[in-house]
Amino acid sequence: MPSIVDLIGNAVISCGAADRESASAAVPTCSFGHDGTVVGLYFAAGFDEASTAFTPLLADFYEQKQNQLAKTATTDEGKASGGARAVQRFEIVYLSSDRDDVGFREFIKEMPWHAVPFASVEIVERNAKRYKIREMPTLVLVEGSTGKLITTSGKECLSEDLDGDEFPWYPKSFDDIISGNLLRQETLIDSKEALDGKIKGVYFSAHWCPPCRIFTPQLVAVYEQLRSKGKNFEVIFVSSDRSQTSFQDYFKTMPWLAIPYKDIRIRHLTKRYQVGGIPTLIILDEQSELVTLNARQAVSKDLEGKVSGSVCSFCSGCFT
DSSP states (O other): OOOHHHHHOSEEEEGGGTTOOSGGGEEEGGGGOSTTEEEEEEEEOTTOHHHHHHHHHHHHHHHHHHHHHHHHHTSHHHHHOOSTTOOOEEEEEEEEOOSSHHHHHHHGGGOSSEEOOTTOHHHHHHHHHHTTOOSSSEEEEEETTTOOEEESOHHHHHHHOTTOTTTTOOOOOHHHHHOSEEEETTEEEEHHHHHTTOEEEEEEEOTTOHHHHHHHHHHHHHHHHHHHTTOOEEEEEEEOOSSHHHHHHHHTTOSSEEOOTTOHHHHHHHHHTTOOSSSEEEEEOTTSOEEESOOHHHHHTOTTOOTTSHHHHHTTTTTO
8 A cells, every 4th residue: 555655755845845946845745644644645737627617615624624633632532532433634646737847836825724736746647547537636545644535525525525524435335325214115224234244246236227117127036046045135125216206116016125216325425335326235244345336247147036046156156
């Protein structure tokens, strides 16, 4: 795993001092490598409208967080807090896609943080490849002490959590996300009671989607075969339906559980497993660890629910 120095080089510049030639403008990146430090890698450009719109929002959040961390550090609560995820310092480093040095220097005047020097194109390109940057702006968060990735969706997380209550937005586990009531037809059931110790199929689908309507009866057949054989298996329907009525009508065709319509957990699960299309069937083991993101093909080949077939191979023999 790369260190923070490996990621962004030996030194960055202070955006507030970027127009100076003095050595004091340089900040050693090894100072970001302490426990409790979160480093944001901010991919943006001054010519990009989305970047110029988001940067002031990020700057406000950054300064708000600096103030909060400064206050926390002086309290007994801050001194007592610990653990790998206790944030004690937050830094942002700008990785520029500006077209020239003039544009770079003009844009960073708006930034209260640091930047990789404009000439360090290789550092920007290497990190853009590492984190698969496809659009601007993108905010990647990493642990300063380890270089471990926290999230590549910092921009989206901030937009949904402007106060930073869940900062630095470590990905939630399935069990954390699903916690609460689920539906079995019209009855509410506690998720822990319904899912604890079971192999789980997380089914992203919608009635308006023709491939979903083809696949759902296939999954029902496999589900009922597995259940009839006493297999410890449950499915949770994660709906993309466009109305409550459509959701209810579609759910009536399913013998398993569902997250209620328009529940916030639907968005969180979609983001957690980066679901880009439907139908998608994800398999999790008894501990809710991911087995496969693509169980749909296996189920389609196993229409009779033969447990010795491809569904079982995804679960490392757990159904045998």
